[in-house]
Amino acid sequence: MMTTEEPNRLRAMIAKLSGLSIRDRYNPYQTFKWPEALADEQMWMSADLLTTHGTESDMPLDEAQRQRLSRWESINFYSLNVHGIRELLAEVVLRIHAPGYEDFSPFMHHFIGEENDHMWFFAEFCLRYGGKLYPNRNVNFGQRFSGRALDLVTFAKIQLFEEIVDHFNMRVAGDSSIHPFIRELNGVHHRDESRHIAFGREMVLWLYEQISREGDEALLAQIDEYLRGYMVNSVTQLYNPIVYQDALLPGNVYERRTALLQHPARRGAHRAIVRKPESFLLKHAMISKPVFAD
Numbered sequence: 001m002m003t004t005e006e007p008n009r010l011r012a013m014i015a016k017l018s019g020l021s022i023r024d025r026y027n028p029y030q031t032f033k034w035p036e037a038l039a040d041e042q043m044w045m046s047a048d049l050l051t052t053h054g055t056e057s058d059m060p061l062d063e064a065q066r067q068r069l070s071r072w073e074s075i076n077f078y079s080l081n082v083h084g085i086r087e088l089l090a091e092v093v094l095r096i097h098a099p100g101y102e103d104f105s106p107f108m109h110h111f112i113g114e115e116n117d118h119m120w121f122f123a124e125f126c127l128r129y130g131g132k133l134y135p136n137r138n139v140n141f142g143q144r145f146s147g148r149a150l151d152l153v154t155f156a157k158i159q160l161f162e163e164i165v166d167h168f169n170m171r172v173a174g175d176s177s178i179h180p181f182i183r184e185l186n187g188v189h190h191r192d193e194s195r196h197i198a199f200g201r202e203m204v205l206w207l208y209e210q211i212s213r214e215g216d217e218a219l220l221a222q223i224d225e226y227l228r229g230y231m232v233n234s235v236t237q238l239y240n241p242i243v244y245q246d247a248l249l250p251g252n253v254y255e256r257r258t259a260l261l262q263h264p265a266r267r268g269a270h271r272a273i274v275r276k277p278e279s280f281l282l283k284h285a286m287i288s289k290p291v292f293a294d
């Protein structure tokens with residue numbers, strides 16, 4: 001049950017996050033000093049974030065292959081960001097002034113503005129240094145929800161997307177072996193996302209309380225399964241056969257993808273990628289079990 005203090009607490013939290021957005025506002029078109037080029041002979045993302053990490057005793061890579069892979073996996077990661085942001089923006093724009101969202105809409109304006117900036121700088125990175133965006137391979141899960149339940153799964157997916165991305169941003173931003181410009185881009189995104197994640201968690205809990213009060217166990221079970229499926233899908237998308245092809249890795253790239261996805265050494269990485277949002281959802285009983293079995 002929402003107590004009488006609850007709407008006040010929520011409004012205060014949203015006012016605080018909006019104030020932080022105003023304080024930290026930057027012009028993305030002026031903030032970054034884009035290097036003319038980024039050399040191939042370096043790591044573009046942290047070695048322990050690569051989809052091959054931990055598997056090299058079975059599937060060895062030389063240094064040049066690892067560096068090329070880091071370049072194309074980072075272009076794939078930023079491309080996934082661009083597609084994910086475009087899709088989440090559409091959903092937030094649809095709801096910003098819908099009835100019931102009055103308390104949330106002030107921050108949604110900041111959210112939309114900031115995400116447009118992110119979509120621009122991630123796309124700019126891909127086009128400047130990769131010459132392309134990887135196409136959107138996202139299969140839209142069948143539409144099973146409606147009304148408030150649809151709102152819940154929509155905002156929960158946004159939340160999961162942002163928390164999963166943040167796992168990568170934080171690691172790269174703090175990795176002194178990575179080019180300072182790449183670290184800066186990841187660090188700026190992480191700073192904005194810390195506000196979005198705080199907001200998103202409140203929003204998801206607010207929606208979940210409304211749904212769970214109705215006590216429709218079958219619906220709650222569907223939501224549980226759907227959210228766990230979404231997390232599995234998010235991890236799976238990191239393994240892109242075209243990336244392995246662009247990195248000139250030998251052999252059949254589809255077979256490589258399957259072998260890597262199923263490699264026992266990758267299980268720890270998969271669990272780490274979803275750890276934070278998974279524990280949030282488990283804590284609030286929105287999911288019934290961990291995403292990846294032991």
Ligand SMILES: [Fe+2]
Nearest residue numbers: 115118189193
């Ligand atoms: Fe973002």
Ligand SMILES: [Fe+2]
Nearest residue numbers: 115162193196
């Ligand atoms: Fe965000």
